[in-house]
Amino acid sequence: MYSYTEFDTAFVAERNRQFRQQVERRISGALTEDEFKPLRLMNGLYLQLHAYMLRVAIPYGTLNGAQMDQLALLAEKWDKGYGHFTTRQNIQYNWPELRDVPDMLDALAEVGMHAIQTSGNTIRNVTADHFAGAAADEVADPRPVAELLRQWSTDHPEFQFLPRKFKIAVTGAENDRAVIKAHDIGIQVVEHGGEIGYRVLVGGGLGRTPMIGKELAPFVPQEDLLPYVEAVVSVWNLLGRRDNKYKARIKITVHEHGIDEIRERVASRFAETKAAFNGADLALFDEIAAQFAPPAFRNAPTEAFDAAYEADPVFRAWTDSNLTAHKAGGYAIAQISLKAHGETPGDATAEQMRVMADLARRFGHDELRITHEQNVVLPHVHKSDLPQIHKILKAHGLATANIGMISDIIACPGMDYCALATARSIPIAQEIATRFDELKIENEIGELKIKISGCINACGHHHVGHIGILGLDRAGVENYQITLGGDATETASLGERTGPGFPAEEVVPAIERIVGAYMDHREGPEESFLQTYRRLGMAPFKLALYGEDTGKRSRAA
Amino acid sequence: MPKAFTPKVVTANALLEGDVIYLASDDRWVRRLDEAEIITDEAIAQLRLLDAQARASEAVGVYLADMAPTEDGPQPKHFREEFRATGPSNYHHGKQAAG
């Protein structure tokens, strides 16, 4: 696994020392809140509705057992015994006190972790497919290139004052699990005639003005990647709208100028940036790639798995929904659902974190991943160990068999925690999951992704949910807008609004009506919700939701 | 006729703990909404706000929140203030657990 260099370690230690002093000066009154706020945000410390919140980065969502144990320690010692895993592959602590935060940061540094948010208008932490290095469908591990981009962009002199923040995601497979089409730049590792290169997308993003990224280049060779990405950022740095924060993201620049003009500008800028690279980046890439080398997989029989699969229906259901094909024979990728029915999506207790750390050490080559769907992954487990892993997970409330199903809901913190929220999202997720668990039709429904945000910032990715739910404040009452047909994968699309929104207590019945319409209209169990929606469009769902007076009510909205 | 003034409480987050606090009539910061001072006069509300904002080493983000005066003390006019007064609804461990 990749470990930070001494340079990084010294940098983090210095930042922590500075932050400790800044906290002291804030408490003594030497710093005002206006002076202190940007400093604490740079260190991942937010002030929310009921308390401070500390956001800890988990680069590429990859961590080892010792790191997970340390996250458990923080939860127990300085929080209320749990942590919240987010769509950005981070963990958030909801209850730290200001005085304790420097100690929390030091404890994180002991295991090579930090809360430095690379905040501000810079290139943010690069994210990658959570199955990186394990998935059977992968062309190459996307993390070395993500790390290369991180090192290149960190402290890059030209890019410290960009028009706005800039986010890059990388996937190594055709099946996009990193939502690359909703990032400023999305990179897909591809292979043409035996040569590895990169397909580059640009201009995606959610939030206030959601956009799907467009293809800028189908194949950029390895040696051209950094100069090419630099050319893209540089073109945007010149053209980007600094006059209006809501129009500053590259998605707006691409929208206003058109992809063809951007492509031409990038090509001519590339001629200059390319000349400035001397090949040192290629040597660095090889060095980084060596650190991401796969673990030593073992060759062992899988009869134990097959026997348990035959004998135990609970185990079978779990493997059917929570396993993904691994590239090594006899291995599997196992997802641990943090979506137990009725619980808060993405939360794990300190005890559960230790259990997962221990499983990773004993059975998983000491590796864990956090997914943007707020679940945890054991990326490398031998199938013969799965019956035992499942038994241990079950004993700790971690064996929910619902990955990709209607109760595997992404929900942002919403108004239960977030100061920017216009409505709650967690209770809506809890109610939907509980209801469909009661109905016992989750398996029958099959793949269906619900994503919920508590305001227009779209932290819960609602635009790309098969069913998206956005919580709003309508004249002092929580009201929920529903969208259908969103998709976060390689076939990305933005959901379309059904019509007028629903008060909180009508959301679950509305979802039931939507699901009912799908079950009535699908051609068979093999046609997913999204496929049915794409075949039939909005009409049958609108009818199910609003009845015959559909037209009138949506005009009134 | 000018619009009637909606009664207010002064509220903020505590600097050290980060939790929700209200200004009481004796100038203490209190954790419980029913102990907060309810202000029915606009000019007084502005003064109390200014005084509270000056206490920067105790409170962060001081503002006036709309309340309805009742026998049980101030009642929030907006659901956001209700959540601030009680804590998150997904766990029983915010203010509601403290009592």
Ligand code: HEM
């Ligand atoms: C509770 C404290 C949080 C605050 C104050 C916050 C604030 C924001 C804001 C202001 C934006 C919009 C930025 C922009 O478009 O320029 C944003 C975007 C985003 N947030 Fe959060 N957020 C919070 C928690 C979370 C959590 C818990 C997650 C993960 C579950 C998350 C994931 C995201 C993502 C993925 C985006 C990007 C959406 C896009 O593509 O535009 N945030 N957040």
Ligand code: SF4
């Ligand atoms: S979407 Fe809005 S409510 Fe939800 S976490 Fe983001 S900023 Fe807060």
